[in-house]
């Protein structure tokens with residue numbers, strides 16, 4: 001097992017034309033201190049997790065020293081933010097250091113977030129605060145454990161460097177690990193540059209690295225667009241089944257391979273409320289939970305425009321259609337699994353049952369995740385009668401229950417088997433905002449025990465972990481579905 005000093009590195013992003021980036025050195029933090037690291041993420045890199053606690057590693061994780069093979073750069077990209085094109089984006093507070101090449105030949109980007117100003121910082125200070133770094137760390141690692149496509153987080157380092165937000169806060173750095181940092185916004189930049197060689201080189205790069213089976217084929221670019229649409233459809237369906245709201249689905253935050261990307265004011269839904277807005281700055285509710293699938297489509301239509309000089313309209317429309325088809329099929333499959341429905345059934349009937357379930361959850365004021373987890377218990381009748389006790393609207397609950405029980409009669413597999421399957425997709429532990437907040441407040445006082453404990457619990461979200469049952473409790477009523485400030 002290796003340390004950061006002796007991993008194998010490449011500079012695969014630099015094979016793109018240099019219009020896509022700006023050489024930029026990170027600005028190190030004062031008196032860095034390691035807050036937490038992810039063993040699971042280290043293992044992806046074939047990195048010895050224990051080595052991360054050594055001084056040499058800390059210097060690298062805090063931007064103080066660079067490996068000889070690192071050639072940091074800030075990426076240039078555009079993006080549609082809240083519906084409007086912003087041509088002045090790019091990495092404003094982070095640098096891409098290199099990609100790690102593992103013994104298996106996998107490539108993982110290392111991106112140091114919070115590393116100081118770049119040419120793209122505009123009025124920002126290029127820093128990230130401890131609070132936002134903790135939120136990204138906990139959520140990206142939790143999402144990976146929930147089997148959601150996502151970028152990863154290796155470590156957080158805090159420091160004595162102070163930055164001004166609403167209050168003065170400590171600056172921190174997060175080492176983000178991802179298969180790619182290429183976003184929809186990179187394609188928008190290439191399109192608006194009016195230089196088709198940029199667009200073609202970006203397509204070739206993404207195809208070669210991430211969709212190698214289509215690289216160099218005659219239909220490469222149109223297939224690439226379709227694959228991106230399908231990956232995005234899969235991602236959105238996964239979010240909707242899980243009750244995850246991203247909060248800032250701007251096109252510069254949309255990963256080209258369909259990873260959950262850029263963890264800001266995200267939120268896991270607690271009490272079921274489709275119009276849940278997790279981002280305190282999203283006054284119009286553009287990124288409300290129930291609008292996410294449509295926003296996915298909107299973002300892909302922006303991407304379609306960027307592809308339009310090199311892919312015909314008909315193929316672009318086919319790609320967009322593939323998005324809806326993938327979303328619909330993954331979503332219904334995901335919801336059927338959550339409800340424990342395996343037997344062949346008319347899709348429309350099951351779709352109607354899913355919609356009824358949503359209406360019932362809202363009317364009865366159920367905690368979204370806990371409802372499905374409870375439903376996963378072996379004894380269905382006993383569970384339903386317990387749920388009935390908690391239902392705010394008995395009539396609505398009973399009407400739903402009758403339909404659900406009738407549907408269950410088609411099922412043939414054993415109750416035990418059913419329960420096991422359901423518990424594999426209905427997590428007991430999700431990153432509730434109040435839990436994150438509690439861990440953040442302790443970390444801000446220099447106590448990292450709570451963030452470590454919470455991280456540990458969230459690495460096994462489907463396991464019972466009875467000793468940690470308190471972490472499965474829904475938020476107190478005053479804290480449910482709270483929105484989060486964007487200032488990070």
Ligand code: AMP
Nearest residue numbers: 089090091092093121124125126127262
């Ligand atoms: P985000 O909302 O995190 O997706 O950021 C949107 C854009 O603002 C990106 O180009 C970021 O690099 C940039 N940005 C966010 N925070 C800062 C900051 N503190 N300093 C400089 N740029 C920032």
Ligand code: MG
Nearest residue numbers: 252253261262
């Ligand atoms: Mg962003």
